[in-house]
Amino acid sequence: MSIYIFHEWPQPDELAQQLGNDKQAEIVVVTEKWPESLTARSSAGQNIAQLWLEAKVFWQQQPVFSYPFGDAGKFTLIQPQVYEQWCQFNPNMVSTTPEYSKFIYKPWLTLPTPIPVKSVVIIGAGIAGASTAFALAKRGIAVTVIEQHSIASAASGNHLGLLYAKISAHATIQTELLLASYGYSRALLKNCLPAGKGWLDCGVIHLDYNATEKQRNTLLAQQNPHSTLFQTVTKAEAEQIAGIDVPNGGLWWPYGAAINPFSLTEALLRHPLISVLTATKANTISRQNDLWQIDCQNQQKSFYLDASHIVICAGAESNSLYPVAGWPLHKIRGQTTTASLRSGATQIKCALSGNSYITPPWQHKLCFGATFHPNQTNDDLSVADEHFNWEQLRQWLPHLAANLNPNTSPQGHAAIRCDAFDHLPVVGPVGDTAAMLVQYAQLRLDKNYPVTQPCPWQPGIFVNTAHGSRGLVTAPLCAEAIAATMLGLPSPLSVRLQQALHPNRLPIRSLTHHQSFRLST
Ligand SMILES: Cc1cc2nc3c(=O)[nH]c(=O)nc-3n(C[C@H](O)[C@H](O)[C@H](O)COP(=O)(O)OP(=O)(O)OC[C@H]3O[C@@H](n4cnc5c(N)ncnc54)[C@H](O)[C@@H]3O)c2cc1C
Incomplete structure (x- = not known):
């Protein structure tokens, strides 16, 4: 790859x-x-021009x-004013310069030097994994994915979820993440699955369902x-697009x-370099002889997997696994x-979003909610x-609710979202x-204390979780990062975003907010 x-x-x-033929270029x-x-003029050039449009x-x-x-392949656009900063956060682009410390003033939010990738295990087969x-x-890179149940059966198990960017009118970090991720997920989806x-x-249509909206x-x-990206529509225009009263x-x-x-999870996991072990739970993770050892359990036996790298994508159960066990996730x-x-x-x-959402039918079923x-x-x-979702729909879109066949028992999907404090x-x-809590202990007394000691890393451990109610939008771009x-x-993320999403913000916040931390191994 070049x-x-x-x-x-x-x-x-x-x-x-x-x-030339390099379809993996960045x-x-x-x-x-x-x-x-x-x-x-050439067809290869036209393909690229089409992609850019x-x-x-x-x-x-x-x-x-x-x-x-x-x-x-991937193409990345970078604004000149952030280029230098971006290069310094992307270790292979330029060597570290003396200005490095000017930008990276919080050592726990930096990136570790990459270590050789020998074997990768991903825990969790939802959209993030x-x-x-x-x-x-x-x-x-060959990857083994371990899933305790079946693929896309937890938070990623809904019949249908929405892909759009519910952004603020201001340039917040959420807005930057959602806009960048929306375009990325949409293109990935189109590449992986034919529409329908x-x-x-x-x-x-995101409806003006109250004064704030x-x-x-x-x-x-x-x-x-x-x-x-979006246009404002009147009630009459919205009704024409949606085909129903709104x-x-x-x-x-x-x-x-x-x-x-x-469907998206399955399509992504179909890659020949990915092996998936379903009905297999990762019980514990420990460090043995410069490798990570994952103690796994399926219905027949217990066994170990060795890995140079682990990515924890275990959704709401992410913080039950060392080295992120006990981290504050909701x-x-x-x-x-x-x-x-x-x-x-x-x-x-079309799909409608307001206080809740509803989709057109796929495989004869519309999907609405959520609680x-x-x-x-x-x-x-x-x-x-189930009653709550029906009641919300009756109040919001009474004609559509009356046109649906009632369910005799709850139909749909329930799951646990994972969310961070911010x-x-x-x-x-x-x-x-444990090492960060000791090394950066001064932050407990003064959260602006200028600590300079480099971050003590868990070599090769990554996490991709806490996608809240927007994982279909955000997880794929975060996976790229x-x-x-x-x-x-x-990285496809700006330095500002990389730091805002950095996992280490969680334990360090516990330190600066004097919150107790239950470390477990
Ligand atoms: C009701 C509801 C509606 C939603 N609607 C939308 C929407 O419209 N648009 C949108 O973008 N997002 C929506 N979301 C959010 C989105 O679904 C989630 O953000 C996303 O699915 C999270 O994916 P994940 O892979 O992080 O977690 P999950 O899908 O929960 O996957 C984690 C996986 O890890 C496995 N696992 C956990 N521990 C272990 C272990 N020790 N060993 C092995 N496997 C393990 C679990 O079994 C699970 O399969 C909704 C969520 C819910 C619950």
């Missing part, structure tokens, strides 16, 4: 010539502006923006850079989609409901949650908690 860096936009033909363009015109729709002045192409396995496999086979290319949607609609106008996201997460129970349309009833043509119960850990379908995913390399860090390749 990396090509351009400081001005290459013409598609010129790039096609350089790339192309980096350092640029402030989208090019006025791109000309291509498609990516332009999702490119929203992000400091760093990545888009997949070819078999395993599958996309991490895929991101590594497409770069030629596991996902609906139906678009999403109306204000947010209005502010967003005024922001010109986003105009190709209570308000809102924002129309034409590239939004409804995804069956199982569990939030949620249930969606599925139902079919009465025969002859008007079809709903939200912090600190509840029971994942059985509940009658109370509602951002937890993504990246993991420090040695993990593969890049592990292999010393350019």
Whole structure:
């Protein structure tokens, strides 16, 4: 795999010539502006020009923006003002310079020097585990995925979930993550699955369901850079798009989609370099002779797997495993409901989002909900949650609710979401908690104390979790970031994002907030 860096936009033909047949190349363009015109004469050049036009729709002045192409390639746009900083966070791009410390003032939020990748084990086969396995496999790394139940059976087990970016009207870190991830997931989905086979290319309307949402949607609609990504629609326009009565106008996201997460997970895990062990639980992780040893259990036997690298993608159970055992993550129970349309009833043509969401039918079932119960850990379908989802739908879209066949018992899926204190995913390399708590103990007295000691890392341990209610959007790009860090390749995330998502923020916050920490091995 090669990396090509351009400081001005290459013409598609010129790039096609350089790339030849390398469909795994990483192309980096350092640029402030989208090019006025791109000309291509060869078909390879035209393919690249087409890809750039498609990516332009999702490119929203992000400091760093990545888009997949070819078999395993990726192209990344970087704004010049963050290029130097980005290089310093991407170890293989330039050697470390004296300015390094100017940017990386929190050693626990840096990245470890990559160590040789001999064998990788991923724990958990939800969307986070599958996309991490895929991101590594497409770069030629063989991966073993361990799943205690079956693939996409926990939080990633919904009939349909929405892919769109519920962003704020301000340039928050969440907005940057969601916009960058939305474009990435959408392109990945299109590359992996034909439309209709596991996902609906139906678009999403985010309705003005209360005064706050109306204000947010209005502010967003005024922001010109986003105009190709979504448009404001009146109630009448929304009804025309959706094909049913709706209570308000809102924002129309034409590239939004409804995804069956199982189908996407399965497609990602189909890569020949990925082996999946289902009905296999990772009980403990320990360090033996410079390798990690995972004590596994299936129905027949206990056995060990050795790994130079482990990525913990265990969703709500991530913090039951050493070396992140006891880390402060929150569990939030949620249930969606599925139902079919009465025969002859008007079809709903796009997904709708408001206080809850509803999708058009896939395999004859619409999906709506979801409930939200912090600190509840029971994942059985509940009658109370089923009633709640129906009641919400009756109040929100009464005509549609009346056109659905009632269920005689709860239908749908219940699962536990995993969330962090700041509602951002937890993504990246993991420090040695016990050593960090000692080394950075001064932060307990003064959270701004200038600590300079390098971070004590757990060599080769990564985590990709806490995707909350947006894992279909955020997990695939975060998986790319993990593969890049592990292999010393350019990250698709800006430095600001890498630091905001860094796993070590959790134990260090416990330190600065004087929260007790139960370390277990
Ligand atoms: C009701 C509901 C509605 C949602 N709607 C949307 C939506 O519309 N759009 C959206 O983007 N997101 C939505 N989400 C969120 C999204 O589904 C999650 O963020 C995402 O599925 C999380 O994926 P994951 O891989 O991190 O976790 P999971 O899918 O939970 O996967 C973790 C896996 O790890 C396995 N595991 C755990 N411990 C071990 C162990 N020790 N050994 C082996 N395996 C282990 C588990 O069995 C599980 O399969 C929704 C979530 C819920 C619950």
